[in-house]
Amino acid sequence: MNVEHSTPWRTYLAQNPRSRAHAARAGQYVPAGTSRSLLRHPPFPFYVDRAQGIRSVDLDGNERLDFHNNYTALAHGHGHPQVMAAVERQLARGTTYSAPGAQEFALAEHLCARIASVEQVVFNNSGTEAVMVALRIARAVTGRNRIAKFEGGYHGSTDFVMVGGHGLPAPNDPVRVTTPHADVGGLPAAATEDVVLVRFNDPEAVREAVARFGPDLAAFIVEPIQGAGGVIPATPEFLRVLREETRRAGILLICDEVVTLRHAVGGAQGYYGLDPDLTTMAKIIGGGFPVGAVGGRRAVMRCLEADGPVANLGTFSANPMTMAAGLAAMELLDEAAIARLNALGERARDGLRQVIASHDLPAQVAGAGSLFQVHWTRAPLTDARAVETADATLNLLTFLGLCNRGVQLSMRGIGALSTPMGEEDVDALVAAFDDTIKELRADGWC
Numbered sequence: 089m090n091v092e093h094s095t096p097w098r099t100y101l102a103q104n105p106r107s108r109a110h111a112a113r114a115g116q117y118v119p120a121g122t123s124r125s126l127l128r129h130p131p132f133p134f135y136v137d138r139a140q141g142i143r144s145v146d147l148d149g150n151e152r153l154d155f156h157n158n159y160t161a162l163a164h165g166h167g168h169p170q171v172m173a174a175v176e177r178q179l180a181r182g183t184t185y186s187a188p189g190a191q192e193f194a195l196a197e198h199l200c201a202r203i204a205s206v207e208q209v210v211f212n213n214s215g216t217e218a219v220m221v222a223l224r225i226a227r228a229v230t231g232r233n234r235i236a237k238f239e240g241g242y243h244g245s246t247d248f249v250m251v252g253g254h255g256l257p258a259p260n261d262p263v264r265v266t267t268p269h270a271d272v273g274g275l276p277a278a279a280t281e282d283v284v285l286v287r288f289n290d291p292e293a294v295r296e297a298v299a300r301f302g303p304d305l306a307a308f309i310v311e312p313i314q315g316a317g318g319v320i321p322a323t324p325e326f327l328r329v330l331r332e333e334t335r336r337a338g339i340l341l342i343c344d345e346v347v348t349l350r351h352a353v354g355g356a357q358g359y360y361g362l363d364p365d366l367t368t369m370a371k372i373i374g375g376g377f378p379v380g381a382v383g384g385r386r387a388v389m390r391c392l393e394a395d396g397p398v399a400n401l402g403t404f405s406a407n408p409m410t411m412a413a414g415l416a417a418m419e420l421l422d423e424a425a426i427a428r429l430n431a432l433g434e435r436a437r438d439g440l441r442q443v444i445a446s447h448d449l450p451a452q453v454a455g456a457g458s459l460f461q462v463h464w465t466r467a468p469l470t471d472a473r474a475v476e477t478a479d480a481t482l483n484l485l486t487f488l489g490l491c492n493r494g495v496q497l498s499m500r501g502i503g504a505l506s507t508p509m510g511e512e513d514v515d516a517l518v519a520a521f522d523d524t525i526k527e528l529r530a531d532g533w534c
Contacts, residue, residue: 227306256473318475
């Protein structure tokens with residue numbers, strides 16, 4: 089069937105004429121009409137005019153509940169009063185300085201107090217930069233070159249981690265350790281040659297990778313809950329073996345908490361009992377502003393001292409606006425707020441699963457805490473291999489159908505809760521999903 093003849097597609101076109109026109113104009117000066125590749129989707133993206141609280145309004149006046157939250161970055165939604173007050177106070181004092189700002193100390197102190205494995209931290213401007221610096225630290229500390237990452241893991245857009253996200257073996261393929269494929273064009277050959285790709289949630293895969301490549305590996309990098317890889321939680325056994333094997337072989341373990349720091353006060357690593365050597369952070373720690381951070385034990389972080397071999401650079405690193413907004417946002421995200429968010433996440437997952445069961449759909453819901461994702465596949469969701477079997481057309485049509493009903497997830501079906509949300513908002517998501525499914529069934533899509 090032709091997706092352009094579907095009801096969600098035709099309704100989306102009818103609801104978004106101004107965004108369609110804007111996309112055409114913007115495409116003359118910005119490739120595909122937007123700089124952010126992950127926000128591009130057929131037939132064209134809707135363009136946001138303004139946002140407040142849990143809702144955004146696009147150029148056509150369409151209002152949507154924002155369960156996207158800028159790929160999980162907005163833990164408190166848009167324009168939270170306490171975050172905005174911190175921003176306004178700092179704005180009066182300047183947006184960036186030509187000498188170190190005093191503001192970074194407070195956020196650094198806060199993060200070190202809440203994350204057990206983090207004794208020192210440096211700030212940069214994105215999760216991508218944080219991972220880049222963490223990998224440099226690992227290479228400098230170990231004197232080794234290669235890194236290991238897990239199938240489906242997304243760790244930003246530097247060359248050596250933009251591999252192994254796609255083109256994975258089939259779920260029933262017994263291979264555990266492979267050479268990755270490049271996820272994008274323009275990568276050097278070393279990006280695949282120097283990366284060992286390991287199956288996620290497979291303790292034996294970790295053991296095999298260490299046995300084969302251990303003396304060459306500077307680091308393993310892992311998300312305790314894979315984000316772009318399907319919002320799939322790691323199993324405790326997998327994380328235990330990963331820590332044991334890396335420690336035994338002198339390999340640094342980098343815990344990527346860019347997405348998962350929201351899972352508990354001490355991050356997902358605290359929840360799962362993982363003790364990494366380095367932690368990368370971003371998204372929620374910036375309060376809605378660009379941010380990244382690398383933290384770890386002093387013994388590892390000392391290579392960033394003035395006489396150390398690794399430099400943390402960036403004109404806007406630790407900029408005062410981000411530091412002020414980030415501190416306000418993190419102070420708001422206390423144990424009670426996280427517990428409430430995680431309970432709402434469970435309500436969302438349960439509600440979506442009930443819709444799937446009631447319609448006997450070939451779909452599943454993954455996730456943990458305040459994160460979830462709908463997958464159009466029946467393959468057991470233990471790793472990214474199963475995620476790759478999902479029906480991409482149904483992903484798109486579900487996304488469009490929800491947009492038409494005033495709800496936004498990511499195009500792949502990832503959702504994240506924010507603290508201003510309540511049970512009624514979660515229930516609205518579930519109702520919109522149910523209504524979308526009825527429409528797709530009437531069209532003969534599922």
